[in-house]
Amino acid sequence: MADDTPRARGRRPPQGEPVLDRAFRLLECFGPANRSLSLAALSDQSQLPKATTLRLARKLVEHGALERTDSGEYVIGLRLLGIASLAPRGHGLRATALPYLEDLHHATGQHVLLAVRDGHEAVLIERLSARGAGRVAYRVGGRMPLPSTGVGVALLAHAPRPAQDEIVGPNTELRTLLAAVRRDGFAVVSRLRPDPMTSIAAPILDGHRTTIAALSVVTRSENVDPAALSPAVVAVARAISRATAALGAQVD
Incomplete structure (x- = not known):
């Protein structure tokens, strides 16, 4: 034939x-x-x-x-x-969030990341780096895997169910982690290579209670106590959420 x-x-x-x-x-x-x-x-x-x-x-x-x-x-x-600076999910959100990110950066002395979800990946739209806080591989504008990064897990936990099913599949351990993120309001994700690092992340919501972004503090695993850092991360995420909702209300 x-x-x-x-x-x-x-x-x-x-x-x-x-x-x-x-x-x-x-x-x-x-x-x-x-x-x-x-x-x-x-x-x-x-x-x-x-x-x-x-x-x-x-x-x-x-x-x-x-x-x-x-x-x-x-x-x-x-x-x-x-x-690119006109993208509302990029520069616009960054401009609103930056003062809060700077406060968190100065308070913790660690890396602070801000990311949004784009399909099956997270896109980093801001990174405030700290000397001696370990290596962060991702650059502003770079793409990050959702299931294995702090901001990625926080975004994935609040993604639409079809997207979750497609990305997570039969991974029951990851499903359990996502359920814990929705219950607790923050994610804790650790990696071993190239340096042992831990990320504490929380979602950012708009005025319609929809998750539009996530922020995280990333530091060397030996330096981090999630129980001590998570309240600050959640508080800053909520402050950015309120600022974003207020800005949206003004535009409307």
Whole structure:
């Protein structure tokens, strides 16, 4: 029987793939380890032909989404930063929460994170770091797994049931943890590598009592007493929730 499945030829982009999709494929090539990329690297990582990559890259440079360095490589352009700053779940929430996060950071002397859920991941929108508090691997704008991070577990515990079922599956231990988070109002998650770290996290709600974000204090496991830190984390999360609800009421 003949196989009628279309076959990809070389590095030709999929037939009918929208230009916008290809442009995002280029932008998604950049990351903490790839802040500057050559045309060849962009073509290789995006799996687009060099001619297509060059055409799209030139157009993105023209619109300020990419910039060229003196060496001829490409970097993310400042225009994307300006556009991203308008995201209400990013910069807007960060602006409301930042004074409270700074108070928590100064009071604890530890890392403080703020994240929102995006599908099956958490996106870090703010991080206040502390010297000597251990390594935090995630950067602002970076994505974090929901089931194994403090903010992720706090967000997952209050996610819609279909999303929980899809992510958690038959993991009864994780389901028990999520139930405890809903009961206690905070999550405690520890990791062993690369450094033993513990995170205490709590959800942030809007004026409709919907979880829109989570914050956490992250510190070396030997330095943390969850019973001592959790009241402060919960109190700050509630303060941000009230501020967010009041801001929403003013907008309405």
